[in-house]
Amino acid sequence: MNFRTIIAKVILVTAIALAACQSAPKTNLERVDALKKQVKTNVQTLETLETKDLVHLQKDFMVCDSILQFMPSEKVDETFQQLLLVDAYIKQFKETCPVMRADMDSTLIQLDNLKSDIETHYLSDSLATVYLDMETQHVTLLNNQVEYFKDRLGSCNKTMKDFKKKK
Numbered sequence: 001m002n003f004r005t006i007i008a009k010v011i012l013v014t015a016i017a018l019a020a021c022q023s024a025p026k027t028n029l030e031r032v033d034a035l036k037k038q039v040k041t042n043v044q045t046l047e048t049l050e051t052k053d054l055v056h057l058q059k060d061f062m063v064c065d066s067i068l069q070f071m072p073s074e075k076v077d078e079t080f081q082q083l084l085l086v087d088a089y090i091k092q093f094k095e096t097c098p099v100m101r102a103d104m105d106s107t108l109i110q111l112d113n114l115k116s117d118i119e120t121h122y123l124s125d126s127l128a129t130v131y132l133d134m135e136t137q138h139v140t141l142l143n144n145q146v147e148y149f150k151d152r153l154g155s156c157n158k159t160m161k162d163f164k165k166k167k
Helices: 005-021 028-069 074-117 125-166
Strands: none
Touching: 005 125, 028 125, 074 125
């Protein structure tokens, strides 16, 4: 083999090794940190939904509900159905929000404990991966719940704005 061929092979092997390192899966600790970050983002989103979106929606709902008595009877049925749906989402959110908040708090504690167990090598890598997969599924479920309410409350706020524009 000539010198150029050896150098080319070394460069090729080095490039492949660097590419493999960059595309390697996250470590267990990085995965835990990413999950914690996602839960904290969901906590903030839930707080915003509760303190801003829900408050605004409830005010608009009360205004729209009081307008019903002044509407022509042919429009009351359609509007009443929309208001019933908005009211149902408000109640659902109010009932579910405390449960979600408690679940997020306990998930953060579990993730802290899992991180500690990984750092101290209390768990084997395979067992840590199993627990991480379970926590990932749970965090995904929480995220989906938050996105559901974000979408529903946003849709309800749009419905209320559209209704108020018509009146």
